[in-house]
Amino acid sequence: EDQVTQSPEALRLQEGESSSLNCSYTVSGLRGLFWYRQDPGKGPEFLFTLYSAGEEKEKERLKATLTKKESFLHITAPKPEDSATYLCAVQVDSGGYQKVTFGTGTKLQVIP
Amino acid sequence: DGGITQSPKYLFRKEGQNVTLSCEQNLNHDAMYWYRQDPGQGLRLIYYSQIVNDFQKGDIAEGYSVSREKKESFPLTVTSAQKNPTAFYLCASSIGGFQETQYFGPGTRLLVL
Numbered sequence: 001e002d003q004v005t006q007s008p009e010a011l012r013l014q015e016g017e018s019s020s021l022n023c024s025y026t027v028s029g030l031r032g033l034f035w036y037r038q039d040p041g042k043g044p045e046f047l048f049t050l051y052s053a054g055e056e057k058e059k060e061r062l063k064a065t066l067t068k069k070e071s072f073l074h075i076t077a078p079k080p081e082d083s084a085t086y087l088c089a090v091q092v093d094s095g096g097y098q099k100v101t102f103g104t105g106t107k108l109q110v111i112p
Numbered sequence: 113d114g115g116i117t118q119s120p121k122y123l124f125r126k127e128g129q130n131v132t133l134s135c136e137q138n139l140n141h142d143a144m145y146w147y148r149q150d151p152g153q154g155l156r157l158i159y160y161s162q163i164v165n166d167f168q169k170g171d172i173a174e175g176y177s178v179s180r181e182k183k184e185s186f187p188l189t190v191t192s193a194q195k196n197p198t199a200f201y202l203c204a205s206s207i208g209g210f211q212e213t214q215y216f217g218p219g220t221r222l223l224v225l
Contacts, residue, residue: 004154031211043116043202043216044155087155091210098210102147102154 002027006103023088024070032091116217135203144186149200
């Protein structure tokens, strides 16, 4: 069974304190990994798509990386406005059957 | 502005009642999806549609129904058969199928009276 695990469940950082969020996966036939940001009571907002091990993408203070077993979302010098829940999702193609499996998210709080 | 709209933002359902959640997109995307989000759980796929007049069940389709008569619209009906409908419902769309990035609407929160 495909599994996506995000850790930690919650993370509290001081403003400017860099850290990383983890998304580990056990799937067969990984085709892509997606990162989203979700604010309370709103829909997820797309951040990145990664397709192959070694790939990296950056956007402002965020950098996403991908290995064969996990992805990291690095947050450099976070600001309070980075507070949100960060979701990862993996897209798999198993014998022609495609689906996307979401993790439960990491809730990030950045304190001024 | 291109995007996905969902209405209403909040919806209240009485016992035994069917309710319909609206999802409209003007991104010219072929594929549309419905997810359910519950606290402490990942998003779970209810139904998806890759082309007009065609849709497939996701992981938790029981108690739900959909239609896809227009490319822009993918309404979800929560029937009385869904015994635990209280959740946050999210609609998404993508250019193609699951391999493409999905873009989400703002969500509808369904509560049971």
